[in-house]
Amino acid sequence: MKKIKRILKSKFFLFAALLLVFFYVNNSSLFVKREAGAPYLLAHRGLAQTFTMENIANDTCTAERIYPPEHPYLENTIPSMEAAFQAGADSVELDIKPTKDGQFAVFHDWTLDCRTPAAGKTSDYTMAQLKELDIGYGYTPDHGKTYPFRGKGTGLMPSLGEVLKLFPDRSFLIHIKSNDAAEGKQLADFLSVRPKEQVERLTVYGGDEPIDALKAELPGIRVMSLATMKSCLIPYIAAGWTGYIPSACERTQLHIPEKIAPWLWGWPDKFLNRMDEANTRVIVVGGDGSDFSSGFDSPEDVKRLPSGYSGGIWTNRIDRIAPLYGK
Known part of the structure; x- marks a missing residue:
């Protein structure tokens, strides 16, 4: 009986160790190559x-x-x-x-x-x-x-x-x-007569109701709201360690506070690659999410980003930040 318990115990620890290795390898950026380029x-x-x-x-x-x-x-x-x-x-x-x-x-x-x-x-x-x-x-x-x-x-x-x-x-x-659905419908009517190639370069964000109304009229447009962020990130946080990308993460935009980003599975490069596959743009904003206007506005701010970061950056001082990347 003791021998069986030892065998079961050793198998449990082996399984746990293998699972930890899988977690690490499947979500580490150390084994990921990302195309070089400016953010x-x-x-x-x-x-x-x-x-x-x-x-x-x-x-x-x-x-x-x-x-x-x-x-x-x-x-x-x-x-x-x-x-x-x-x-x-x-x-x-x-x-x-x-x-x-x-x-x-x-x-x-x-x-x-x-x-x-x-x-x-x-x-x-x-x-x-x-x-x-x-x-x-x-x-x-x-x-x-x-x-x-x-x-x-x-x-x-x-x-x-x-x-x-x-x-x-x-x-x-x-x-x-605003959170007025009528404004989403009004914007949809306005954009519906714009050239298709121009609309494809636009992203719209705002309250849940106007974004839902806009998306209902223009299903192909890239949008973001608190609801779309939650529908993508909550299931990703729950199951993203497996490599699973929720369908709600496809063709949208994510504004990720810098202090929350490291908690996302695969951050930074593997996560960015996964979102690239979903045709979703990732923008890092400053702080913890309490104020999404906070950005990376100085060379000192940029130093807080991961080395070689090539995702999106939110900035209030493009004149200071772009030269850091040769733009």
Whole structure:
């Protein structure tokens, strides 16, 4: 009996050891070759003014807390997008809000009060009226002592149509700034008449409801929401050690906080290769996920990434980051 127990015990430990070896080999990047190349650089709102993230909330007026300006560009404008692409961005993120006359303005805030001299929402104004506003009006680096962009932002709020017309061959990440399904349907109607090859270069993210509505109308478009992220990552975390890739991980985009990324099976190279096979783009953002606007904005930030990292990087300072990769 003792001999049988010893045999069973030894077989159990052998099985456990083999299972651990399988875990390691199947999820280690040490045995993975990944095509050499620079990371995919995503410029948040183009080349924009940056600000302190301390005690920031969804309704914080970030224009009132910018750092002393180092360049003349304002977020979500045509010049800022041009500068970002010229600096080496592979894609630019922009925010859209509906207007009174059925268009989409490229603008970040819930209301106009923070950046402009106007009040209310974009939906209270036509696109032509929004063009008359000075979007540089509210920017201050010194608590209201000076306003370096006041008087310089009139006419700079673009429509989404203008952006796509001026940059027909570029990649964009479009952010629907609400959880209104009607906005997803409106965007689907707008994109349905755009050239197919242009739409294929776009990714749209936002609230679950508008993203569901958009995807229902345009099944082929790349989208991301909290729901799509969960439907991909939760089953992957549960079974990804086997190499299993959930169908929800196919043709989507994943924004992975840097502090969570190391817990994903196969991180970094094997995980990135698996997502490549699923035609899914992986973008690493800064921090722990409490604020997805946090990015890699300095050479010191980039040092926190794995050596030789070649996935996507979210940055608020494309002018600083692109040169590090020869872009």
